[in-house]
Amino acid sequence: MSISRRTVVASGLAATGAVTLAACASEPEPAETTPPSATVDEAPEELSGEILLGSTAEVMVGSGTKFMVDESLTILVTQPREGVFRAFSAKCTHAGCIVNGIRDDEIACGCHGARFSPDTGEPVAGPANSPLGKIQLEVRGSDLYALI
C-alpha cells in the first residue's frame, strides 16, 4: 500500500507502531521549524508527506522523545532550548542501533557509546563519525509534524 503524498498520523506510535492515514490535514501557520536540511536517507519512499508525531508537551526542555513511524523509521524529537524543537532519525550512524535518548545533555547511543548534539545531531563522542539524519520538523500550535 502506497501512502505517499498523504498525511500520516503517527500519534501514539511509540507504543503501537501503527500508522493511520488522515484524509485531509489543516494547514495552520508553522511555528518554530527545524532549519531546512536533507531528509533522512533511510526514510522509506512510500512514507512521504506530513507525519503528525505527537504533541510538544511530550518533549520536555532538555530532553528527547522517540516516535516510531514504522519498522524502518523512528524519529527522535529534542527540545534543546525552550520552544526550539529538532528532529533526527533515531538510527545511530555508527552501526544502526536506535539511540536511547538524551543523557547528560547529549543524545546517547547505548550500543557502543556514541553521543550526538541534541541541537544539531552532530557526533560529539564515541565511534560515530557522521551526524544523525536531520528531519524537517514543523510545530503547528502544539502539534509536531515531520516532513519527509
Ligand code: FES
Ligand atoms: S551503533 Fe551507536 S554507537 Fe555503535
